[in-house]
Amino acid sequence: MRFQIILVAVFCCGFVDLRKIRGISSSYKRFYKERKSFLCIDGSKMILFERVNDDYCDCEDGSDEPGTSACPRGRFYCTNLGFRPHYIPSSRVNDGICDCCDASDEYNSHVHCQNTCWNLGQRERAYVEGQMRTLDEGLRLKQQLIEEGVLLWREKQAQLRDLQQVAEDLQIKLEEHRRKKHEADQLKEQTLKAMQGGHSGLRRHNDTVSSVFKLLDCNKDGSITVDEVQAKVTLVHDAERVLSEDEAVALLAGGHQMDLTKFRHTLWEILTRGDSVKIKDTHGAPGSLLAEDPHLMAADRDAEWETTNLKKVEEAYQTVNMEISDLQKKLAIDYGTDWEFLFLSSQCYKLKVYEYTYTLCPFNHVTQRNTAGTEVSLGKWGMWAGTPENQYSQMVYENGEPCWQGGSRSTTVTLTCGTETSLLSVKEPSKCQYITDFQTPVACQPVLKQRGVHSEL
CATH class of the missing domain: 2.70.130.10 (Mannose-6-phosphate receptor binding domain)
Structure with missing residues (x-):
C-alpha cells in the first residue's frame, strides 16, 4: 500500500512538472519554478502554483496558462529544435492544426503532427548559406567598385582642375580680344571721321552721293521717280519683293520724284543706314565709303576680324564654364563614404x-x-x-x-x-x-x- 502511494506521488509530481513547463521559453523558466504560489508576470495577481496550466485563465496577461488555450492574451512557445523557435497565440493550442513544426502545440489533440523542424531548418540553413555566399561575393565586388570609385573621383577632380585652368586661360584671351576689338573699332571710327572731315573728305563724300544718285536715275533726267525707286531699291530682309508705290513714295519723302539736293538729305541717309532698304544687288549701304577708300576698308576688316575672334572666345569660355558647373554639381553629390556609388x-x-x-x-x-x-x-x-x-x-x-x-x-x-x-x-x-x-x-x-x-x- 505504501509503495502504491509513493508511486502515485511520483507520477503526480512528474505530471505536474511536465504540465507546468509546456509552452515556456528557456528565458522564462525562472518564473515557473515549483513553489506554493505563482506571481503573474505582469505582477497583477498572486495565485496558487497548482492553478498554473490548469486550463483556466487567472492572470490578465495569460502568463498562468502558457501551455493551454484558456487565456485570450496567452502565448505558447514553440521550441522547434532544428528550426527557428517562435510564439503562437494560445488559442491555437490543441485546435487540430499543426502550428509548431515540432508538433508541441498539439500535445493533447486528435491530430497527429509530424516533426518537420529538421527539414525546415535544413532548407533555411541552405538559404542562409546561399545568402552568405552572395554576401561574400558582393563584398568582394564592392571592394573592387570602391577602388574604381576612388580612381574615378580622382579623375573627375583632375578634370575639374584642368577645366578651371582652361577657363582662366580663356578669360585672359577674352580680355585681350576685347581690348583689340575696342582698338579696332576706335581705329575704324577715327578713319571714317578723317575721311569725312576736311576739303578732300567732303569732296569724296559728295562724289559718292552723286554716283549713287546717278545709279538710281535710270533715264538720266536729273531726278529719281517712283518707278526708278521700285526698279533699283529693295528691302534689306526681303530682297525678292518689289516695293509698293506707297513704299516708294515714302522713300521719296512723300513726293513722286526728287532731285540730287533733296536726295542728299533724305533717301541717301536712309540708304547709308542700311537697316531697312538697300540698292539691289549690293550687300551693304549703297555708296558706302568702304568700297572706295582702302584705309577704311582695312580698318573695317580688322574690326570684323576682332569681332569674330571675340565671339569665338566668348563661346568657348561659356562652354567651359557650363562644363565646370555641371561637373561641380556632380562632385557635390554624396556617393558614399568611399565613393563606392x-x-x-x-x-x-x-x-x-x-x-x-x-x-x-x-x-x-x-x-x-x-x-x-x-x-x-x-x-x-x-x-x-x-x-x-x-x-x-x-x-x-x-x-x-x-x-x-x-x-x-x-x-x-x-x-x-x-x-x-x-x-x-x-x-x-x-x-x-x-x-x-x-x-x-x-x-x-x-x-x-x-x-x-x-x-x-
Whole structure:
C-alpha cells in the first residue's frame, strides 16, 4: 500500500512538472519554478502554483496558462529544435492544426503532427548559406567598385582642375580680344571721321552721293521717280519683293520724284543706314565709303576680324564654364563614404513590367515609358533616405511630372545586396508614388555577416 502511494506521488509530481513547463521559453523558466504560489508576470495577481496550466485563465496577461488555450492574451512557445523557435497565440493550442513544426502545440489533440523542424531548418540553413555566399561575393565586388570609385573621383577632380585652368586661360584671351576689338573699332571710327572731315573728305563724300544718285536715275533726267525707286531699291530682309508705290513714295519723302539736293538729305541717309532698304544687288549701304577708300576698308576688316575672334572666345569660355558647373554639381553629390556609388552616376538600368518600361538612372532620374513611346518622369534625384544605421540603403527621387489628381510623381529606391547591379522590381502602392528594388554589390554591408546562422538551427 505504501509503495502504491509513493508511486502515485511520483507520477503526480512528474505530471505536474511536465504540465507546468509546456509552452515556456528557456528565458522564462525562472518564473515557473515549483513553489506554493505563482506571481503573474505582469505582477497583477498572486495565485496558487497548482492553478498554473490548469486550463483556466487567472492572470490578465495569460502568463498562468502558457501551455493551454484558456487565456485570450496567452502565448505558447514553440521550441522547434532544428528550426527557428517562435510564439503562437494560445488559442491555437490543441485546435487540430499543426502550428509548431515540432508538433508541441498539439500535445493533447486528435491530430497527429509530424516533426518537420529538421527539414525546415535544413532548407533555411541552405538559404542562409546561399545568402552568405552572395554576401561574400558582393563584398568582394564592392571592394573592387570602391577602388574604381576612388580612381574615378580622382579623375573627375583632375578634370575639374584642368577645366578651371582652361577657363582662366580663356578669360585672359577674352580680355585681350576685347581690348583689340575696342582698338579696332576706335581705329575704324577715327578713319571714317578723317575721311569725312576736311576739303578732300567732303569732296569724296559728295562724289559718292552723286554716283549713287546717278545709279538710281535710270533715264538720266536729273531726278529719281517712283518707278526708278521700285526698279533699283529693295528691302534689306526681303530682297525678292518689289516695293509698293506707297513704299516708294515714302522713300521719296512723300513726293513722286526728287532731285540730287533733296536726295542728299533724305533717301541717301536712309540708304547709308542700311537697316531697312538697300540698292539691289549690293550687300551693304549703297555708296558706302568702304568700297572706295582702302584705309577704311582695312580698318573695317580688322574690326570684323576682332569681332569674330571675340565671339569665338566668348563661346568657348561659356562652354567651359557650363562644363565646370555641371561637373561641380556632380562632385557635390554624396556617393558614399568611399565613393563606392560613383560608378552608378553614368549608368541607367531598365525593367519591363507589363506594358511599361522603367528606367532608373542613379543620381539623375526615374522614367516610365509605355508601348506607344510616351515617357513620364517619375522623379529627379533628391537625396539619400535610409535608416540612421545605413543611410545609403534608400534613394528618393522627387518632383516628377504632375499627377492628374494633383501633386507630383516620386519614387523611392531601396538598395539591396547582390552580386549584380540591376533593377529588380517596380510597384505603385499608391497613386503616383512608386517604390523600386535595386540590387548592387555596393549595397552589401559587412555587418550582415556578423549575424550568421541562428544558433538553434
